[in-house]
Amino acid sequence: MKREIKFRAWDKENKKMAQVSRINFGPGGIRYLVDDSVLLEYTGLHDKNGREIYEGDVVKNEYGKVMEVQYDPRSAAFGVGDYYFGTIGSGKTLEVIGNIFENPELLEAQHE
Template sequence: MRDIKFRAWDEENKTMIQWHDTFFYDTSAVTRWSGDFSYIEMPLMQYTGIKIKGKEVYEGDIVSEIYDDIPDIGVVYFVDGMFKVNFKSSEDYALSGCNLDQTEVIGNVYENKDKYEELYDFFIL
């Protein structure tokens, strides 16, 4: 079974906040209301359960993959019960179907918003 983890982007402080199990017991840093997820003020990103080159992959991460000697970049997202990658110049793939030896995490949609703006047509920020 995979770890259930979340992180959130703190726009005000321009920093990524990592949570552990304590997140489920004290969410006041994010919600301003302890224990109530309906008031979340920061976007949450869930851990996919996959590591690429030792780095945990979350929703909203930007990945680079080389397929048939052609580099491509895409954004990790969750749809229809699975994590997928929406690549810029090819079709979407299940994250678990990517060649992880040829893939690396190069950023995320919040910290690298200006650099990869063309990837955000489908991703709600």
């Protein structure tokens, strides 16, 4: 199975999400991107509405629980809460409702 690798980035200065069309790994190229932006990787999965799921997205499961999509380097997998995407139906039960940069209040409300 071919895995689609793509990114989007949160522009810290302009406070906007942008699709990344190319990455320059030349001298200073990636450093500029990382210093001024937060690079977010596509998980390769879609939510129940067909929306692409990216690292940093805020999702809601079928029980109404709101969680952040994170990458776990220890297991080299994306997941939400205590579940990795391989164990939660590959995103079919999740709905993307925002992201941690544009909608931080979604997670704050969950912790109150």
